[in-house]
Amino acid sequence: MPAEKPESASPTLPQLSGRPMVTDGGLETDLIFNRGVDLPEFAAFPLVDDAAGRRLLADYYGEYASIAARAGAGLVLESPTWRANPDWGARLGRSVDALTRANTAAIDLLHALRSRYAADVSDVVVGGVVGPRGDGYRSDGTTDPAEAAAYHRPQLAAFADAGADVVTAYTLTDPGEAVGIVLAGREVGLPVAISFTVELDGRLPDGTPLPEAVIAVDEAARPDYYLVNCAHPHHVLSALDPSAETLWRSRILGMRYNASTRSHAELDDAVDLDAGDLGVLAAGHSRVVDHLGPLSVVGGCCGTDASHVARLWGV
DSSP states (O other): OOOOOOSSSSSOOOOGGTTOEEEEOHHHIIIIITTOOOGGGGGGGGGGHHHHHHHHHHHHOOOHHHHEEEEEEETEEEEOOOSSSSHHHHHTTTOOOHHHHHHHHHHHHHHHHHHTTTTTOOOEEEEEEEOSSSOTTHHHHOOOOOHHOOOOOHHHHHHHTOOOOOEEEEEEEEEHHHHHHHHHHHTTTOOOEEOOOTTTSBBOTTBBBHHHHHHHHHSSSSSSSSEEEEEEEHHHHOOOOOOOGGGGGGGGGEEEEOOOOOOOOHHHOOOSOOOHHHHHHHHHHHHHHHHHOSSSSEEEEEOOHHHHHHHTTOO
C-alpha cells in the first residue's frame, strides 16, 4: 500500500481561493543593475543585516505594494532569501547559525512591512523564499528527495519559527528537490508552493517536461500549488501542449516571468541587463492565461522591475 501523502499545513492562503495576488519582480537584477547594489554570489539576504539594507528592501517592496493597491489585489511579500542556504551561504562566509538569523530577520522585516501596507492592501501574505541547492540555471542531475528534505529543513524551520505564512521554492531544476522541499515544509508545518524554471523548449533544466514534473511531484508529495519562474512567457508556452493531458494545468497558480527572451545560458553569460519589451511580455502573459486560466500570483523574475509587474497587472 503506498505511503500516505503529506497534506497541506494550511488551506487559508487567499491565492488558493483565486484571490489575485501581486508579487515582486527580479529582486537581485533590479538591485544590481537599476540601484547599483553589489550582490556577491547573487545573494540579497545580507541586506537584512543592517538598517540601510533594510531601508533599501523596504523601498523595493513598497513599489509592489503600490501596484497591488492600484490593482485592487492582494500582495505576496517574498523574502530576499533565495541564496540563504548552506552551500551558497558558505561562499559568503556564513555559518548555519548566521543563516538562521538572516532567514528570521527577513521574515521579521516582511511582517513589519505588512503592518505598514495594511491600510491600503488587504490580504498581504508573508512568504519565505527557498532557492535550489545548486545553480538555478543548470541541473546537477537527479536529486534524492530525502537528502533534499534534510538539506532545506533548517531554512524552512527558521521561516516557520518566524511566522511565515507559506514557503515558495523558486527556480527548481528537477522534481526530486521539489519533493524534498515539500516533505520538509510539511515537517515544519508550512504550506509549500513549488516553482520550476523551464528552458526554451518548456522542459526543466534536467530535461523533464513541465507536465511530467508537476505530475511526479504531486504523486510523491503534493504541494499547495505550483508556479513557473525565471522564464519568458514564450518559453512557458512551449510547455503548454494543447494536446497533452490538462489536469496538471489547474495546479499552476502563479508565474514570475523573466523580461528577456534569451536562454538561461545566454543570460548567464550576459554582462548587461536585458529588460525586454513590455508589450511582448504582456501579450505573452495573456497567451499563457488563455492556456492555463486565471492565475492568482503574478510577478517578475530576472530583468524585471516594478514597471514590468505593473504592465502585467494593467496598472
